[in-house]
Amino acid sequence: MMRLLSKNSRTVGLAALLALLLVATKLIQPEFGASGLESLARAVLPFAFATVGMTIVVIAGGIDLSMAAMMAVASVTAAVLMEGASDGQAALAVLGVLLLGLVMGTINGTLIVLTRVPDIVVTLAMLFVWQGVALLILNAPGGGAAPWLREIVVGGVTLPGLPAGLTGWLPKAVVFLVLAVAVIWVPIRRSRLGLMLYAIGSDQLAAYRSGIPVGQTRIIAYALAGLFAALGGLSVTMGTGIGEPIPGPYLMASVAAVVLGGVVLGGGRGGIVGPVLAVFILRLVRMDLTLLSVDPNVTAIIEGTITVAVVMFGGLLAVRGMQK
Amino acid sequence: MTAVTVGPTPLARLGRFMADNPLVPLILLLIGLVVVLQILQPGVVNSRWLANTIKVAIPLAMLAACQTLTMLTGGIDLSAGTVATISAFATATLTPLVGAPAAILIALSVALVIGLVNGFGVAICRVHPLIMTLGTALIASGCLLVYQRYVIATGTKIPDFLVWLGTGRTLGLPNGLVLFLPFAALVIWMQRRTGFGRLLYALGSNEAAARLSGVRSWQVLLSLYALSGAIAGLTGLLYLGVVKTPSLSLALPLDLPSVAAAVVGGTSIFGGRGGFGGTIIGALILTVLGTMLTLMQIPEGGRRILFGLIILAVTALYIRLTEQR
Numbered sequence: 001m002m003r004l005l006s007k008n009s010r011t012v013g014l015a016a017l018l019a020l021l022l023v024a025t026k027l028i029q030p031e032f033g034a035s036g037l038e039s040l041a042r043a044v045l046p047f048a049f050a051t052v053g054m055t056i057v058v059i060a061g062g063i064d065l066s067m068a069a070m071m072a073v074a075s076v077t078a079a080v081l082m083e084g085a086s087d088g089q090a091a092l093a094v095l096g097v098l099l100l101g102l103v104m105g106t107i108n109g110t111l112i113v114l115t116r117v118p119d120i121v122v123t124l125a126m127l128f129v130w131q132g133v134a135l136l137i138l139n140a141p142g143g144g145a146a147p148w149l150r151e152i153v154v155g156g157v158t159l160p161g162l163p164a165g166l167t168g169w170l171p172k173a174v175v176f177l178v179l180a181v182a183v184i185w186v187p188i189r190r191s192r193l194g195l196m197l198y199a200i201g202s203d204q205l206a207a208y209r210s211g212i213p214v215g216q217t218r219i220i221a222y223a224l225a226g227l228f229a230a231l232g233g234l235s236v237t238m239g240t241g242i243g244e245p246i247p248g249p250y251l252m253a254s255v256a257a258v259v260l261g262g263v264v265l266g267g268g269r270g271g272i273v274g275p276v277l278a279v280f281i282l283r284l285v286r287m288d289l290t291l292l293s294v295d296p297n298v299t300a301i302i303e304g305t306i307t308v309a310v311v312m313f314g315g316l317l318a319v320r321g322m323q324k
Numbered sequence: 325m326t327a328v329t330v331g332p333t334p335l336a337r338l339g340r341f342m343a344d345n346p347l348v349p350l351i352l353l354l355i356g357l358v359v360v361l362q363i364l365q366p367g368v369v370n371s372r373w374l375a376n377t378i379k380v381a382i383p384l385a386m387l388a389a390c391q392t393l394t395m396l397t398g399g400i401d402l403s404a405g406t407v408a409t410i411s412a413f414a415t416a417t418l419t420p421l422v423g424a425p426a427a428i429l430i431a432l433s434v435a436l437v438i439g440l441v442n443g444f445g446v447a448i449c450r451v452h453p454l455i456m457t458l459g460t461a462l463i464a465s466g467c468l469l470v471y472q473r474y475v476i477a478t479g480t481k482i483p484d485f486l487v488w489l490g491t492g493r494t495l496g497l498p499n500g501l502v503l504f505l506p507f508a509a510l511v512i513w514m515q516r517r518t519g520f521g522r523l524l525y526a527l528g529s530n531e532a533a534a535r536l537s538g539v540r541s542w543q544v545l546l547s548l549y550a551l552s553g554a555i556a557g558l559t560g561l562l563y564l565g566v567v568k569t570p571s572l573s574l575a576l577p578l579d580l581p582s583v584a585a586a587v588v589g590g591t592s593i594f595g596g597r598g599g600f601g602g603t604i605i606g607a608l609i610l611t612v613l614g615t616m617l618t619l620m621q622i623p624e625g626g627r628r629i630l631f632g633l634i635i636l637a638v639t640a641l642y643i644r645l646t647e648q649r
Contacts, residue, residue: 065454115640120454121593125639128580128632135625252462255455265452297469304463311459312449 010262014277021284029291034169036287041171042153044283045235046071047253048177051261051279052185052272053228054254057119060221061201061267062112065123067229067254068247069130070104074233076134079143079243090146098230104130105226109219134245143243152176153238173235177276180231184224185272197221202268256307257282259314282306350590350605357612365619371496377611379491379498383408383566385607386504386559387578388585389511390552392603395586396515396524397548398531398595399453403442403461404556405579409572410468411435411560416480416570417472424483432557438464439553440546447545457549468572480570490565503562511600524548528595584631585610587638 026032050067057064074097081093112122153173188194196217199207208214232250237243255265257279263270285306289299362369390404411431418427438460445456492499515521523544526534535541563575589606591598617627 111636115636116643117636117639118594120452121639122636124454124583125632125636128628128635132625132628132630132632135628136623137625139623139625249462252455252459295470297466297473301463301466301470304459304466308445308456308459308463311451311455312445315445315449315451 011271011274011277014261014274014281018277018281018284021281021288025284025288025291028288032291037169038154038171038173040280040284040287041173041177042239043287044280045153045173045177045239046232046248047250047257047279047283048276049180049228049232049235050250050254051257051275052181053225053232054258055261055263055270055272055275056185056197056228057221057225058258058263058265059201059267059270060197060218061204062119062218062221063123063255063265064105064108064222064225065120065251066104066108066126066130067225067232068250069127069134070101070226070229071233071236071250072134072245072247073104073130073137074101074230075236076138076143076233076243076245078234078237079145080138082146082149082237083142083144085146087146087148090149093146094149094234097234098227101226101228101230101233102223103226105223105229106219108226109222112222113215113218131247134247138243138245141242141244141246143237145237145241149234149238150241153235176235181272181276184227188224189272193217193220198268200267252304252307253279253282256310260310265314347590347601347605350588350602350609354605354609354612357609357616361612361616361619364616368615368619375493375496375498377608377615379500379566380614381604381607381611382498382500382504383559383563383575384578384581384585384611385604386507386562387556387575387582388589388603388607389507389600390555390559391582391586392589392591392598392600393511393515393524393548393555394453394552395528395591395593396595396598397527397545398593399446399545399548400583400593401442401457401549401552401556402454402579402583403438403457403464404552404559404582405576406461406464406468407435407438407553407556408560408563408575408578410438410464411557412564412574413468413472413570413572415486415561416482416564417475417478419481419483420478421475424485428483428561431561432554435553435557435560436550437553439550439556442553443546443549446549447542453549465572472572482564482568482570486561486565487568488565490562491568500562500566503558507558508600508604515599520544520547525596528592528597530596580628580631581607581610581614584635587635590642592642593639 025036029036050071054064054067077100078093078097081096082090085093108123108126111117111126112119115122151172153176188197196207196212197220199210199212200214200217200221204214207217236248254275257275258270259265260282261270261273261275261278263275282303286299286303289302290296294302358369387404387408390401394401411434414431414434415424415427418430421427422430441460442453442457445451445460446453449456489499489503515524523534523539526537526539527541527544531541560575563578564570567574585606586598586603587593587606588609589598589602589604591603613630614627617630622630
């Protein structure tokens with residue numbers, strides 16, 4: 001038990017911080033309860049998916065700056081396809097968008113491997129390309145979302161046979177997030193592929209010499225990031241009911257959450273739980289500031305400052321680590 | 325025995341030629357684009373068009389100077405567009421309150437401070453420049469939104485000489501050249517002839533080697549990003565004169581083209597190679613390309629895709645060509 005605790009000290013620390021912040025929120029706003037938790041979870045959802053995608057790429061030793069732009073493409077595609085569509089068509093549209101995410105990620109990864117241009121440059125260029133694609137699909141926010149899709153993330157969990165009070169506090173958005181991550185990431189993490197992702201992140205040359213197809217694995221990492229970007233974009237459309245062609249502030253937030261969550265920029269170390277907890281913490285801080293009736297623009301400044309401070313602190317730690 | 329010297333492949337020779345004379349193919353490309361433009365719409369290329377193209381290219385080239393200088397060390401400055409916007413907006417809103425000289429002084433010092441913050445993060449905390457400058461850009465634009473609400477009532481005024489500089493014309497040539505020519509000469513002189521310029525190239529080629537030869541890299545990087553902020557602030561002033569209406573997203577559309585201009589102009593995004601001369605040609609090429617896209621009525625989304633692909637293609641080509649050697 002103690003060993004488990006010390007091994008995951010970062011995750012435990014983050015969870016404790018999150019709990020502390022929740023208590024603080026309750027103190028600030030005594031009415032904070034199930035509905036507050038629900039709106040928090042719904043607001044976090046796109047950020048969380050962006051963070052998961054970013055985490056996978058960073059673990060594999062890369063970075064994907066086109067994350068937010070891919071989310072925008074997924075969001076507008078979903079909104080355009082689902083506007084006025086029947087339930088069956090909407091389900092097809094969801095599958096199509098997920099596939100689109102995989103394709104976008106694969107294009108990113110393939111370009112990186114084929115051109116041998118550093119990932120940070122390729123994904124910066126693709127950031128503009130995907131932004132352009134999103135604008136071509138939908139010039140201004142619009143489109144629609146199928147009602148049943150919105151039902152997936154709105155409200156609390158109700159299980160048949162159980163009283164609503166027992167499970168109602170648990171937001172559906174959280175369940176959706178946990179399920180999506182569990183279905184996609186956990187099997188990969190447990191398989192050879194997961195090991196290969198960590199291996200190319202920690203030492204590409206060593207991985208190559210142990211017979212790992214480095215190029216293919218990198219492409220897979222970016223494809224997974226694309227898939228999670230598609231999920232993030234879908235959840236934007238699910239949460240708001242429209243498609244948003246201008247990417248939200250997901251890129252910086254996901255990088256900050258990755259660093260705060262204990263994943264080393266440079267690859268090979270860290271897990272997925274830390275960054276997800278971190279992204280909840282960052283959003284909760286924002287919500288607390290709003291509850292304290294701080295001006296939303298000032299909130300944006302504080303949030304940006306926290307983000308930059310976290311990244312700078314992470315950088316300082318890395319420098320210290322190198323000198324040791 | 326006739327010694328058959330196996331010459332380099334044509335591609336490698338072209339690569340060497342391009343590396344030795346990076347300006348020649350660029351100028352050829354520029355001329356080619358102008359010819360295509362003339363064919364697309366006969367009669368569009370005249371002296372008025374020339375003056376207009378130069379006028380539009382000047383702010384772009386100045387903002388691309390930030391990218392060129394930071395790219396020489398392997399960095400990038402994505403906050404340049406935001407800094408230019410802030411400096412322009414601050415100047416326009418403060419002029420009615422405190423007068424033009426003081427307003428400009430305040431605007432430029434704000435730009436310098438943002439540059440210093442970037443420099444602190446990059447040089448001392450060793451954050452990747454891309455992430456650092458993106459982060460400061462976010463914070464700075466948040467501050468701009470808050471600031472805007474305090475000055476919304478005061479109204480705006482653009483100093484006359486900035487308008488003269490931005491839109492005026494003397495002997496058929498835009499007045500912006502009065503600012504730009506000395507600026508370009510100074511930047512090119514600095515990058516070629518001063519110790520600071522050489523340090524930039526040295527850091528970009530091999531930072532470890534530069535550090536081992538006694539370069540205090542953090543001092544160089546700190547002053548570099550501060551300088552980049554100051555240049556962006558200056559660009560904002562000029563651009564204010566060009567556009568004549570201050571807005572909260574004034575110079576933001578220049579952000580991406582400024583990166584593209586530097587990359588197209590032959591500055592390597594990995595550092596150690598390139599220069600401002602190529603960037604100026606790159607800015608002209610992009611401006612002509614922009615005119616062409618407007619003529620062909622390509623929407624904004626298409627433009628972004630094209631710019632992204634240009635950056636990617638040019639960088640990939642550069643790697644191919646230099647690896648052949």
